[in-house]
Structures are given as structure tokens and as C-alpha cells.
Amino acid sequence: MIRDITLGQYYPADSVLHRLDPRVKFIGTIVYIVSLFLFKSWGYLLGTLFLGGVIILSKVPVKFMIKGLKSIVILLVITLFFNMIFTPGEVLVKIGIITITKEGLILAGRMGIRLIYLIMGSSVMTLTTTPNQLTDALERLMKPLNVIHVPVHEIAMMMSIALRFIPILLEETDKIMKAQIARGADFETGNIFKKVKNMVPLLVPLFVSAFRRANDLALAMEARCYHGGSGRTQMKPLKYTGKDYAAYGVLVVYLGVSIACRVVLGW
Secondary structure (H helix, E strand, C coil), X not given: CHHHXXXXXXXXXXXXXXXXXXXXXXXXXXXXXXXXXXXXXXXXXHHHHHHHHHHHHHCCCHHHHHHHXXXXXXXXXXXXXXXXXXXXXXXXXXXCCEEEEHHHHHHHHHHHHHHHHHHHHHHHHHHCCCHHHHHHHHHHHCHHHHHHCCCHHHHHXXXXXXXXXXXXXXXXXXXXXXHHHHCCCCCCCCCHHHHHHHXXXXXXXXXXXXXXXXXXXXXXXXHCCCCCCCCCCCCCCCCCCHHHHXXXXXXXXXXXXXXXXXXXXXX
């Protein structure tokens, strides 16, 4: 399960998406997420085609994208279950106090599609963009907030550190888990309470390792005289090119069609 988490990881490849400006991909992800909440029925077909085209352009294996969904299976099942039983409407199945309605099934289907597409769309952005590029994009997009004294650079730096720590902590968790299993720990069998209790030997060393890495990072930044974003420059400043403007054009068309599907066609 640990190895199945792909969010925050970078997949190196030579594709059109990898060469796009990170600001385009950041805004594109937001546009796609917004469009998912505009659709009601047939509009999801448009979202599927758009996401499929983006995945093909990214040259990221589809199996790698699907593998990342394994980490949200429990959340997906809980979301679908509660939507089915707590949505009032035409009763289809009634088992004791559990009532499944037609409207609940429809709403559960929509929420399931939205959750899956949201994770896959966000994964495309992180898989095709390095943490440094994401940090630079976020900092440039939030730059106008400097006027009201929002610490934009510090926020972007925290995001960069968080993204970099995701694969590191996952690798550390995998190592600790294997070490504990070699010592006789059991993380698979037993009821939910026993499984939670068995996680203690894993969580304690993981937290200790995380705090130690954070302390080492703080000392390294202090040794390099890091004092925040005032007066700092970038080694590779972001610049838009023709393909970036073309990508913005595609996003505008996609968003316009998505709004038309909802307002005009009721999809």
C-alpha cells in the first residue's frame, strides 16, 4: 500500500506536459477540478476524454496512474456507502435500518467519479512537474498577495518541503515496517483495534525520524544563511512560450464547453 501512493512523486519523461510552464499545469489542474463539480451526468464523458488526452500526452503509464488509486480505496468505499444510505428519495433496497435509494446511488456514482478523477488529475500535475517547479509556480501565482504582506515565499517553501518529504517518509515507513516484520510484528491480521495497536511500533520510530530530518534540514538552511524570500532570485526564472499560451487556449475552450454542458444542456 505504501508503494502505491503516487501523489507528490515525479515521473521523468520527455513529453509535452513535462515541458509546459508549471503555472499552466497548476491553473489547468484547478480548472479541471472546478469542471468536475459542474457536471451532472453526460458531462463526465467530456471530463473523461480530457483526462485521457492529458494522460496520453504526459507519457505516464496508465498502470502507474491507476496504482495511485489503491491508497484511496477505503475513503472511496466510505464515501459511496454514506451517500447511498443517507440520501433521501425512491427506496430501492431496505435492510433493517439501512435504506438505499435511487438518488443515493446516483449521487454516490457522481461522488466516486469526482474523487477518482480529482486524484488522477492532481497526480498528473505532480508526476510531470518537479517540486522546485511547483514551488516557483505557486510563488509566482501568489506574488500579488505580497501587497497585503502575505508571506508568499515562505508558503511556497513549506509546500516544496512537504512535497519533497512525501517520498522520503514513504520510503522510511517501508523500511521501518520491514524491520518490524523481521522482528515478528504483524500489521495484517486481527480486528481494527488490534491493527491500530500494532501500528504503534511503526509510528513511534517514524515520528522520531521525521523530527530528526526536520531538525537536520533547519540546521542546513541556517548554515546556508537562508533568511526568507526578501531579495532572493531564481536560477531558472519562469517564462511563457508559445505552447504555454496554446495550452491556456485549450483550457479556456474546455472550461467554456464544461459550463455550456451544465447551463445549456443540463449535463
